[in-house]
Amino acid sequence: MTGIRTAAQAKAWLEHQGKSVQEFAREHGVDPATTYQVLAGRKKGKRGEAHKVAVLLGMKDGIIAPDSAAKYDELP
Template sequence: MPNTNINDQARQQAREGLEKRGQSAKDFAKLHGLNPSTVYAVLSGQSHCRRGEAHRAAVLLGIKDGVIEQ
C-alpha cells in the first residue's frame, strides 16, 4: 500500500533530481551507505519512511523534512 503521508509530487521531484545529476537510485544508495532496495521503496511509495533507513533515505532525497542523527 503506497504511503499517503509523502505526496507523489515529492517522490517525482526526487526521481527527477537523481536524473538531473545522472545518478541512479543504486548509486545514490551506495554514496550514502543505504540499501538500494530501501531507496527504491522510498521512491516508489512502498515505504512509510517513518523510521530507520527509510526515514534517512527520504530525508537525504529531500522527500521529507527530518533529522538524521549519526
C-alpha cells in the same frame, strides 16, 4: 532546500544529477532496495533506514541521527 520533494521530483532530481538509485544509495551508505521502496511509496520513511533515505532525497524534513553502532565502538 525550499520545499519537500515528491517522489517524482526526487526521481527527476537524481536524473538531473545523472545518478542512478544504486549510485545514490552507495554514496550515502543506504540500502538500494529501501531507496527504491521509498521512491515507489511502499515505505513512508517514518523511521530507520527509510527515514534516512527520505531525508537524503529531500522527500521529508528531518534529522538523521548518528549511527548507533558508532556509539558502541567508542566504549572502553
